[in-house]
Amino acid sequence: MDREQVGGWLAxxxxxxxxxxxxGGVPVGAALYGPDGTLLGKGRNRRVQDGDPTxxxxxxxxxxxxxxxxxxGTTMVTTLSPCWYCSGLVRQFGIPRxxxxxxxxFHGAHDWLAGHGVEVVVLDDPECVALMRGFIEANPVLWQExxxxxxxxxxxx
Amino acid sequence: MDREQVGGWLAxxxxxxxxxxxxGGVPVGAALYGPDGTLLGKGRNRRVQDGDPTxxxxxxxxxxxxxxxxxxGTTMVTTLSPCWYCSGLVRQFGIPRxxxxxxxxFHGAHDWLAGHGVEVVVLDDPECVALMRGFIEANPVLWQExxxxxxxxxxxx
Numbered sequence: 001m002d003r004e005q006v007g008g009w010l011a012x013x014x015x016x017x018x019x020x021x022x023x024g025g026v027p028v029g030a031a032l033y034g035p036d037g038t039l040l041g042k043g044r045n046r047r048v049q050d051g052d053p054t055x056x057x058x059x060x061x062x063x064x065x066x067x068x069x070x071x072x073g074t075t076m077v078t079t080l081s082p083c084w085y086c087s088g089l090v091r092q093f094g095i096p097r098x099x100x101x102x103x104x105x106f107h108g109a110h111d112w113l114a115g116h117g118v119e120v121v122v123l124d125d126p127e128c129v130a131l132m133r134g135f136i137e138a139n140p141v142l143w144q145e146x147x148x149x150x151x152x153x154x155x156x157x
Numbered sequence: 158m159d160r161e162q163v164g165g166w167l168a169x170x171x172x173x174x175x176x177x178x179x180x181g182g183v184p185v186g187a188a189l190y191g192p193d194g195t196l197l198g199k200g201r202n203r204r205v206q207d208g209d210p211t212x213x214x215x216x217x218x219x220x221x222x223x224x225x226x227x228x229x230g231t232t233m234v235t236t237l238s239p240c241w242y243c244s245g246l247v248r249q250f251g252i253p254r255x256x257x258x259x260x261x262x263f264h265g266a267h268d269w270l271a272g273h274g275v276e277v278v279v280l281d282d283p284e285c286v287a288l289m290r291g292f293i294e295a296n297p298v299l300w301q302e303x304x305x306x307x308x309x310x311x312x313x314x
Contacts, residue, residue, distance in 0.1 A: 021304020047224065054211065054220040054246075063211040067204065070307040088266070090213075093305035109245070148250035150227040 009033055009077045010123060012042055016057065017079045017131055020044035022035055027131045028080045030057035032065045032095075043067030056146075058086035069115065071095045075105055079128045081108035083147055089114060092149050097101075101104025101128030105136060106147065158278065166190055166234045167258055167280060169199055173214065174236045176290055178203035183303050184288045185237045187192035189222045189252075198222030204303055213303075215243035219250075219263025228252045236285045238265035240304055248273060258285030262293060263304065 009031060016029025031042035043060025046052050055063070058078050071093045076082075079101035084089065088108035090098055097119040100110055104124070114120040136143045144150075166188060173186025188199035200217025203209050212220070215235050228250045233239075236258035239247065242309045244266035247255060254276040257267060261281070271277040300305075 051224055052220055053222075053224050053250075054216045059211045059216075065208055065210075067208055067210050067302065069302055071305065072307055084245040084249040085242070086245070088241040088243070088248075091245075092241040093210075094307060143222065147228055148228065150229055150251060 013077045013079045015045040023049050025049050025134050028057040030061040030078040032061045033075045081110050083108045100126040105132040170234045170236045173201040180206050182206050184292050185214040187218040187235040188231045189218045238267050240265045258282040262289040
C-alpha cells in the first residue's frame with residue numbers, strides 16, 4: 001500500500017465525516033476504492049439527516065458505488081472502526097481490505113474481519129479521534145442510538 | 158412463541174417477497190415486530206427495483222421501522238436465512254429473536270447469531286423454499302450478485 005495514496009483516501013472519508021458533523025449528523029465518513037485507486041463511492045452516516053438507521057458511513061459508500069458484480073481488489077476506507085453491521089457487509093461482499101482512521105473511540109469488529117482474511121489497516125489518525133471524541137461528548141445519547149446501545153431511562157429521540 | 162402469531166408474521170414477510178418477485182426483484186421479504194406484536198416495519202430486497210445493493214429484505218424492514226432507541230423484545234422475521242451483512246445488523250442492534258422462513262436454499266449466518274445469544278427459529282416453510290428455488294434457477298447470476306459471490310466470466314449486469 002502506498003502511504004500517500006492511503007492518506008488521500010482517508011482525506012476523502014474525513015471530508016465526508018466533517019460534512020456530516022456540519023449537518024448535525026454522526027461524523028463518520030467512508031469511501032470505497034477500486035483496485036486501480038478509482039473512487040467507486042463515498043458517503044457518510046445519515047441517521048440524523050435522512051432519519052435512516054441503515055445508513056452508516058460504510059453502507060452509504062457501498063450504496064453510492066451502485067450495483068457491482070465483484071468487489072475483488074476494492075478497499076473500504078472509513079474514519080472509524082466498523083461495527084458488526086458494516087463488518088458483516090465487508091465479509092458478505094468479499095471486500096478484501098479495510099483502512100480505518102481510528103479504533104480508539106469505538107472498537108468495532110475489525111479484529112473479526114482480520115481473523116477472516118481481510119487486510120485491516122488502522123491508522124490511529126488524530127483528526128479522526130478528535131472528531132469522534134468531540135461528537136460523543138456532546139451527543140452521547142445519539143451516539144448510543146447509532147450503535148444500538150440500549151440506554152434505557154434516557155429520553156428517546 | 159405463539160404458532161399462529163408466527164405464521165401471521167411469516168405471511169407478512171412472504172407477501173413482501175412475492176411483491177418483490179412481481180417487480181422482477183430478488184424475492185426475499187422481511188418484517189420487524191415489536192415486543193407486543195406490533196408491526197414496526199416491513200420491506201423486501203430492492204437491489205433490482207432501486208439499484209440499491211444495501212437493501213436486503215432485513216435492512217429494508219429495519220429502515221422502514223425508522224430511528225429507534227432500543228430493539229429490546231423485537232423479532233426480525235425473514236423469508237430466508239440472513240447473510241453476514243444482515244446478521245451483523247441483528248447483532249449490532251441487539252435484535253433478540255430472528256424467525257426464518259427457510260435456510261435450505263441459502264445458509265447464511267444464523268448459526269453465528271444463535272451462538273451469540275439470539276433466539277433463532279427456522280420454520281422450513283415450503284412456500285419460501287419454492288419461491289427462492291424458482292428464482293435462483295431462473296436468475297443465477299442476479300442471485301450471485303446479491304450475495305456477493307464473484308462469478309467471474311459471466312456477463313455483468
